Amino acid sequence: MTATAPAPAPGPRTDERLLRTSPLRRLLSRPELGSVVGAVAVFVFFAVFADSFVRPASLSTVLYAASTIGIMAVPVALLMIGGEFDLSAGVMVTSSALISSMFSYQMTANVWVGVFVSLAVTLAIGVFNGVMLTRTDPPSFIITLGTFLMLTGMNLGFTKLISGTVSTKSIADMEGFSSARAVFASTVTIGGVDFKITILWWLVLVAVATWILLRTRAGNWIYAVGGGEEAARAVGVPVDRTKIGLYMGVALGAWISGQHLLFSFDVVQSGEGVGNELIYIIAAVIGGCLITGGYGSAIGAAVGALIFGMVSKGIVFAEWNPDWFTFFLGVMLLLATLLNHWVRKRAEAAK
Amino acid sequence: MTTENMNEETAARRPALVELDDVSKYYGNVRALEGVSLEVHAGHITCVLGDNGAGKSTLIKIIAGRHRHDGGALRIEGEETRLASPREALDRGIATVYQDLAVVPLMPVWRNFFLGSEPRKGFGPFKHLDVEHMRRTTHAELLRMGIDLRDVDQPIGTLSGGERQCVAIARAVHFGAKVLVLDEPTAALGVKQSGVVLKYVAAARDAGLGVVFITHNPHHAYLVGDRFVLLKRGTMSGSHTRDGITLDELTRQMAGGSELEDLRHELENRAG
Numbered sequence: 145m146t147a148t149a150p151a152p153a154p155g156p157r158t159d160e161r162l163l164r165t166s167p168l169r170r171l172l173s174r175p176e177l178g179s180v181v182g183a184v185a186v187f188v189f190f191a192v193f194a195d196s197f198v199r200p201a202s203l204s205t206v207l208y209a210a211s212t213i214g215i216m217a218v219p220v221a222l223l224m225i226g227g228e229f230d231l232s233a234g235v236m237v238t239s240s241a242l243i244s245s246m247f248s249y250q251m252t253a254n255v256w257v258g259v260f261v262s263l264a265v266t267l268a269i270g271v272f273n274g275v276m277l278t279r280t281d282p283p284s285f286i287i288t289l290g291t292f293l294m295l296t297g298m299n300l301g302f303t304k305l306i307s308g309t310v311s312t313k314s315i316a317d318m319e320g321f322s323s324a325r326a327v328f329a330s331t332v333t334i335g336g337v338d339f340k341i342t343i344l345w346w347l348v349l350v351a352v353a354t355w356i357l358l359r360t361r362a363g364n365w366i367y368a369v370g371g372g373e374e375a376a377r378a379v380g381v382p383v384d385r386t387k388i389g390l391y392m393g394v395a396l397g398a399w400i401s402g403q404h405l406l407f408s409f410d411v412v413q414s415g416e417g418v419g420n421e422l423i424y425i426i427a428a429v430i431g432g433c434l435i436t437g438g439y440g441s442a443i444g445a446a447v448g449a450l451i452f453g454m455v456s457k458g459i460v461f462a463e464w465n466p467d468w469f470t471f472f473l474g475v476m477l478l479l480a481t482l483l484n485h486w487v488r489k490r491a492e493a494a495k
Numbered sequence: 496m497t498t499e500n501m502n503e504e505t506a507a508r509r510p511a512l513v514e515l516d517d518v519s520k521y522y523g524n525v526r527a528l529e530g531v532s533l534e535v536h537a538g539h540i541t542c543v544l545g546d547n548g549a550g551k552s553t554l555i556k557i558i559a560g561r562h563r564h565d566g567g568a569l570r571i572e573g574e575e576t577r578l579a580s581p582r583e584a585l586d587r588g589i590a591t592v593y594q595d596l597a598v599v600p601l602m603p604v605w606r607n608f609f610l611g612s613e614p615r616k617g618f619g620p621f622k623h624l625d626v627e628h629m630r631r632t633t634h635a636e637l638l639r640m641g642i643d644l645r646d647v648d649q650p651i652g653t654l655s656g657g658e659r660q661c662v663a664i665a666r667a668v669h670f671g672a673k674v675l676v677l678d679e680p681t682a683a684l685g686v687k688q689s690g691v692v693l694k695y696v697a698a699a700r701d702a703g704l705g706v707v708f709i710t711h712n713p714h715h716a717y718l719v720g721d722r723f724v725l726l727k728r729g730t731m732s733g734s735h736t737r738d739g740i741t742l743d744e745l746t747r748q749m750a751g752g753s754e755l756e757d758l759r760h761e762l763e764n765r766a767g
Contacts, residue, residue, distance in 0.1 A: 359623040361613045364602075368610055372599035378559070378591060379611035379666075380582040438601045 175432035176444030178483040182430065182476065183447050183454070190458035197461045200337040207339065210453025211346035212401065214446050216420070217427035218349045219397040221445030222357065223390045224428050227370035227437025228284040230273060230394045232291035234420030239295050240266040240402025241412040242303060245312040255320040263399050269295070270395025274388030296418060303414035316410045328400070329408035342404055346446070349397070353442035366390065371438025426473065427452055430480040451476060510573030511536055512674050512705040513558060513589065519566035520553050527553040530567070531731045533724045535674055535705040540696065542716035543709045544749050545726030551709050554726070555678050558707065559591035560584030585611075590667035591676040594683065598659050600652025604644060605633040607651045608666050632669070640665040640695055657688030664695045668702055675699050676707045681715050693719055713749045717742045725749065 190197045197203075216233055223230055230236075240262050248258030269291070276287050300310065307313055315321060330341045357363040365386045368376035377383050406412055431448030433440030455472045459465075511534040520528040528550040535541050545551045556562040557569065560578030568575050571587050578584045584591070598607045606629075614625045633647045642661050651659060660680045667675050677696065681689040697719055700706050710716050716723060723740060725733040725748055733748060 355623075359626070361615060361624065364606055364610060364613055364624065367602050367606070368599045371601040375593070375599050376610065378561075378581055378593060380580075380585050381611045382582075434601075438599065 175439060175441045175484075176447055177432070178480055179431045179444050179447040179451065181483065182480050183451050186451050186454045186458070186476070190454060190462060194458055194462035197458055200335075202457070202461055204337050204339050206450075206453045206457045207343050208453075209457050210446075210450040211340065211342040212404070213423060213427055213452050214346040214449030215342060215349055215401050215404075216394075216397045216424045217431070217445045217449045218346075218353050218442050219390075219393040220421075220424040221428035221431060221433050221440055221442055221448075222353055222366060223394055224425070224433045224435070225357070225370045225437060225440045226366045226387060226390045227373065228277065228387060228390065229288060229425065230391065231285065231288040231421050232269070232273065232295055233288075233394050233398060233424055234422075235292055235295040235299060235417040236266065236269055236395065236398040237401040237405065237420065238299050238412065238414065238417035239269070240399045241406040242299055242312060242402075242414060244403060245315055245406050245412050246303070246306055248315050248318060249313050250306065252318075255315055255318050255324050258315075259324055259403055262402065263396075266395045266399040266402070267392055268395075270392040270398075271388060273394075274384075274391035277391070278384035278387055292421065299414045299417075310414050312412045312414075314410050315406075321407070324403070325407040328403040328406075345400055345404075346449075349400075350442050350446045357442055362386065362389065367438055369437075423452065426477055430476060432480075432484050434484075448480075451480075510570070512572060513707075514570040514573075515554075515557075515567065516570065517567035518557065518564045518569060520550075520557060520562065521565050526729050528557075528564075528729050531724075531726070532567075533707075533722075533734070535707055537673065537705050538700055538703050539721045540700050540706040540708050540719050541722045541724065542720035543707060543724045543726060544711060544713060544716055544745070546711060546749075548728070549726040550729040551711075551726060552678070553729075555591060555676055555707075555709060558584070558589060558674075558676050560589070585670075585672075588671065588673035589676065590670065590672035590674070592660065592663040592667060592678065592680065594660075594679045598651045598663060601650050603648045604637075604651050604654070604662060605630045605647040608633040608636070608647075608662065608669075612670055636665050636669045637662065640668070640698060655688065657684050657691045660684075660692050661695050664692075664699055668699055668704065672704060674705045674707065676709070678709050679711070680708075681710060681712060689715060711749070713742065713746045717745055 216237065220230060220233055243265050244255070244258040244262035246258075247253075247261045248255045251257065273284075273288055273291055276291075277284050280287070303310060303312065326341075328341070331338045332341060332344075333339070357366060365376065365381045365383075368381050369383050369386050373383055405416075427448035428440065428445045429435060429448070430451055431440065431444030431446065433445065452473070455476065456466075456469055459469055459472065513535040515531055515533050518528065518531050519526070531550070531554060533541055533543070543551055543554060553562065557564045557578075560581045560583050563577050563579070569577065571589070576587075578587075578589075581591070599610065602610070605626075609629050609632075614628060615622045616625045617623050630647050634644060637644050637647075640661060642658060642665065651662065654662070664675065664677070664680075680692050680696070684692060693715060696706060696708060700719070708716065708720065721737055723733075723735045723737075723745060724731060725735075735745075
């Protein structure tokens with residue numbers, strides 16, 4: 145019996161103890177199932193109560209709202225599968241936009257220079273979060289809360305210091321603005337309906353994240369560090385590198401979101417973004433990510449963001465008071481969590 | 496058994512796979528381990544026995560590369576070394592299976608089996624896991640260890656404790672480990688499950704691995720062990736070959752020997 149001999153192919157033998165798994169049961173064990181059911185329910189609900197909801201133009205608006213959340217919800221979901229939080233994700237978007245805008249304006253360079261400086265600095269913030277977490281002991285909740293507060297202060301402080309007001313100066317007449325706008329904030333017309341380009345960014349991110357999670361070594365490591373950090377470390381998984389990489393992923397999402405913010409509105413309000421970090425986390429949880437890590441999917445988080453988009457715009461189309469938005473959100477979150485919990489219990493019992 | 500004799504001979508000629516020579520480890524002013532020596536040979540099972548706090552986990556952590564020793568020498572195939580990380584220990588052929596953290600419960604069996612050493616195919620950014628190969632190999636390797644798994648896609652947390660230990664052992668054998676360190680593999684298991692795990696420990700030995708079997712159960716140790724090292728409060732209180740000690744004597748020493756006598760007297764006096 146040698147350890148290196150090629151394994152014999154098992155052949156098409158069947159095991160009498162392996163009960164035939166029905167396709168339904170296999171479907172039930174997918175992490176995104178709860179959110180898909182929820183999304184269909186929300187869609188039907190608003191299709192019935194808001195006449196204008198199912199028009200193509202309305203759906204495009206819904207998708208746009210979903211994509212702005214989804215671009216962040218996807219990397220935040222990956223981080224959550226890896227067992228960590230990032231409370232600085234919301235203001236990091238604003239920081240990224242501010243850096244890009246102010247660097248371009250102050251250095252009177254091409255806006256693309258600002259865009260890439262912003263990418264470098266934003267990724268560095270992600271690295272800071274990751275390194276702080278892996279080098280020290282406190283939980284990510286506290287460390288990124290610190291980053292959140294520091295970034296909030298710096299956003300306001302630096303903006304007032306440099307431009308004298310709470311918002312940045314217009315960079316619309318600068319070189320490269322139109323091409324940057326085309327990349328980050330343009331509109332594509334398909335079949336007479338306008339679609340924002342963020343929808344494309346969102347879909348690409350979902351595809352890449354899904355590929356990483358299910359088909360790469362890094363994906364295996366992400367599930368492992370979230371589901372059993374010590375076990376992962378013991379078999380040689382580079383736990384620290386994986387976590388730092390996940391924080392850089394969130395930073396990358398923040399950069400894309402931030403550039404969209406800048407190039408669609410031209411000026412950036414320095415106080416924006418506070419509170420959005422919770423929205424990203426809620427989208428990931430609605431999408432079936434386990435809050436303790438080790439379980440979830442990128443597609444689920446994307447569907448979570450879609451539910452968000454449908455509820456926020458659906459209320460407008462139904463001409464209800466938008467104050468009810470957070471109420472609906474709370475209901476969705478609770479229902480999704482309970483459904484996920486129930487589904488997971490069923491899946492685990494059905495071995 | 497002829498294979499055993501052969502192993503005996505080769506063991507005498509070649510340096511030990513792992514050798515601890517007068518090894519010590521301190522945590523601040525706490526002496527966790529002092530003057531411990533043991534040898535691990537291919538095809539042999541070295542049992543390390545000790546009560547809670549005897550220094551068993553510290554010993555494991557040194558061999559597994561989780562902690563560095565402070566005194567003495569650690570030799571791997573005759574070469575003196577200091578292990579910097581679990582990864583380095585793995586690369587040098589030392590695989591450790593921990594009782595409670597051997598696997599990631601929510602992940603499928605096949606993902607657990609290859610965790611940390613995933614085979615890939617493709618080029619550049621399109622390099623990806625060879626999923627078909629991973630699933631096929633997991634099933635075949637487990638079958639070879641005698642575990643007929645129902646479904647390699649089920650989360651490993653749905654397996655029994657004994658099965659999980661076996662998957663971890665099969666994993667170490669598959670990845671060509673020369674030394675297998677087992678941290679109390681039978682501690683949380685029932686009688687029947689312990690028997691199953693002991694069978695795989697013996698299978699790993701027959702596959703030519705050197706095994707370090709850490710336990711506080713002398714009965715389990717005596718069933719499979721070739722050599723017995725006893726730890727007590729961080730020091731070595733005995734080292735015996737199988738011929739040099741009986742199960743009764745091993746049990747007596749494990750249980751604390753004379754301390755147990757004293758305890759018996761004390762309890763009898765109280766009762767009387």
